Amino acid sequence: MLVYPGSVFWPRPTGRPRPPQALKSSFFVTILKYLLTYISFYLLPIVPAGTERRSHLISCRVSWKCLPVDSPSTGRAGDKQPGRGSPPHPYSSYAPSSGAAATRLNACVSMKALSVSVFFAVTSPRRLPLSSAFAQLNIHRHRLKSARPATSNDMETDAAALDAELMSTPGFSLEQRVDSQLRALSAQLMELAGLSVAEAVYDVLSGHEGKEDQRKKHVLLVCGPGRLQHVHKGNNGGDGLVAARHLVHFGFDATIVYPKRSPKQHFINLVKQCEDLDIPILDDVPIDSTQRFDSVVDAIFGFSFRSGGIREPFATAIVNLVELQKKQDAVLVSVDVPSGWDVDGGDLTGGANFHPDVLISLTAPKLSARQFVGRHYIGGRFLPPALAQRYNIKFYQMPSYAGCKQSIEVMNANQDRANWAQAYQDYLNEKESGNARKEEISCTDSSDSSRVDEEEDWAAAYQAYCEEKEKEFFENTANEN
Numbered sequence: 001m002l003v004y005p006g007s008v009f010w011p012r013p014t015g016r017p018r019p020p021q022a023l024k025s026s027f028f029v030t031i032l033k034y035l036l037t038y039i040s041f042y043l044l045p046i047v048p049a050g051t052e053r054r055s056h057l058i059s060c061r062v063s064w065k066c067l068p069v070d071s072p073s074t075g076r077a078g079d080k081q082p083g084r085g086s087p088p089h090p091y092s093s094y095a096p097s098s099g100a101a102a103t104r105l106n107a108c109v110s111m112k113a114l115s116v117s118v119f120f121a122v123t124s125p126r127r128l129p130l131s132s133a134f135a136q137l138n139i140h141r142h143r144l145k146s147a148r149p150a151t152s153n154d155m156e157t158d159a160a161a162l163d164a165e166l167m168s169t170p171g172f173s174l175e176q177r178v179d180s181q182l183r184a185l186s187a188q189l190m191e192l193a194g195l196s197v198a199e200a201v202y203d204v205l206s207g208h209e210g211k212e213d214q215r216k217k218h219v220l221l222v223c224g225p226g227r228l229q230h231v232h233k234g235n236n237g238g239d240g241l242v243a244a245r246h247l248v249h250f251g252f253d254a255t256i257v258y259p260k261r262s263p264k265q266h267f268i269n270l271v272k273q274c275e276d277l278d279i280p281i282l283d284d285v286p287i288d289s290t291q292r293f294d295s296v297v298d299a300i301f302g303f304s305f306r307s308g309g310i311r312e313p314f315a316t317a318i319v320n321l322v323e324l325q326k327k328q329d330a331v332l333v334s335v336d337v338p339s340g341w342d343v344d345g346g347d348l349t350g351g352a353n354f355h356p357d358v359l360i361s362l363t364a365p366k367l368s369a370r371q372f373v374g375r376h377y378i379g380g381r382f383l384p385p386a387l388a389q390r391y392n393i394k395f396y397q398m399p400s401y402a403g404c405k406q407s408i409e410v411m412n413a414n415q416d417r418a419n420w421a422q423a424y425q426d427y428l429n430e431k432e433s434g435n436a437r438k439e440e441i442s443c444t445d446s447s448d449s450s451r452v453d454e455e456e457d458w459a460a461a462y463q464a465y466c467e468e469k470e471k472e473f474f475e476n477t478a479n480e481n
């Protein structure tokens with residue numbers, strides 16, 4: 001009889017004894033997962049290698065092995081398991097409630113993920129590329145990182161899980177074989193993210209009404225550090241490099257500040273492409289420059305920023321960037337997360353003077369966007385619907401893009417508060433007086449008014465979502481303390 005390697009080679013999680021209720025649920029879960037594992041074992045060889053179905057099958061196998069069996073004994077209000085307690089975290093598939101259980105699962109499942117992937121890569125009649133095996137391992141490593149109690153970093157780890165999954169989607173990165181398979185960068189995602197940033201900056205500088213100022217606009221882009229050892233680090237800076245190139249193609253002038261260049265080949269290529277377009281690349285923010293900058297783009301830190309002090313040279317770069325922006329009255333634009341802000345908690349410095357005028361959230365807004373006051377865009381139009389569904393991304397986190405646009409300005413409740421509040425009040429009054437706006441829209445079939453209606457719904461729903469997440473965040477922080 002064929003024996004599934006993960007169940008033999010790797011020890012089960014051990015530790016505190018489980019209470020009867022947990023034993024009961026874990027018994028059925030165990031039966032279920034072994035049943036599914038063996039069925040999939042026989043299915044796997046007949047699914048062609050390199051296909052999405054096969055990759056999905058392996059992904060499912062590992063997920064089944066991850067089914068939590070440990071949680072009821074420590075269950076608390078914040079549990080994120082489907083079907084238990086409060087609704088799942090918007091990005092998480094599940095998270096066990098005990099830190100110890102999460103650690104055991106993390107170690108155990110990472111090893112199992114590796115064993116499953118490598119076993120099938122080696123034994124399959126139609127060989128699966130080893131790269132896919134590592135990609136699966138990476139996804140589950142990230143998933144398991146979020147398999148712990150909610151902390152202030154949850155949104156980051158969940159976003160990282162989503163990122164890892166996106167980056168290993170066939171066609172996005174693995175087929176490109178950049179560097180080595182493990183170090184393959186999400187070149188395509190970064191290209192689309194950078195394009196959406198450039199489009200939003202273009203939109204901001206060109207004005208809403210389409211009355212374009214004839215003067216050539218000049219944008220300064222400050223790009224964050226890259227790191228050799230880590231697979232997915234420094235991508236925020238990469239978005240900035242890509243955006244600079246697109247802005248030049250859009251007819252703007254661009255200057256890049258890139259104090260700590262990444263040695264990764266993809267970043268070297270991006271820099272070369274910018275140099276070929278005669279984009280100046282500086283090491284420091286040109287604080288005394290006589291050059292007029294219409295916009296300053298902060299592409300320094302994204303969701304992987306670790307709060308607790310900004311290391312040099314970026315501490316000085318951020319101070320100079322803000323000074324330059326104020327001196328020149330330039331529009332300060334942040335990519336994904338304002339630099340120095342915690343991905344969840346936002347500005348934890350008590351107002352360190354870093355408050356961008358424009359925020360471009362990539363893929364979906366992070367929790368810190370709740371604190372943002374200004375023009376809010378969403379970019380990164382590459383999230384497959386199935387993945388969005390899996391991560392429970394709600395419609396108000398990802399409003400539908402118009403036509404071929406790569407970014408969309410979303411109505412921020414904080415933005416232009418008076419006008420927005422008045423408009424929203426008018427809308428409510430209209431509804432209350434029985435003059436239902438939606439009925440009007442369906443009668444007149446006016447696409448303009450339906451868009452306004454959609455935006456208002458989006459803003460209200462997003463506001464409610466933010467409040468809910470903020471409450472949850474502070475509750476969890478209080479619990480931890």
Ligand SMILES: NC(=O)C1=CN([C@@H]2O[C@H](COP(=O)(O)OP(=O)(O)OC[C@H]3O[C@@H](n4cnc5c(N)ncnc54)[C@H](OP(=O)(O)O)[C@@H]3O)[C@@H](O)[C@H]2O)[C@@H](O)CC1
Pocket residue numbers: 159162163166186189190193224225226227230232233234235236237238239300301302303304305306307308309310311312314335336337362363380
């Ligand atoms: N979601 C998506 O699908 C897509 C996301 N994309 C983009 O990727 C971004 C996330 O990128 P990322 O994970 O590469 O990390 P990111 O934030 O750029 O840099 C971390 C760097 O900062 C450093 N660092 C950290 N803390 C520090 C401190 N206190 N002081 C000083 N340095 C500090 C850290 O150094 P380390 O701590 O590792 O030494 C590391 O070098 C995301 O926000 C989005 O813009 C798109 O490109 C593609 C699609």
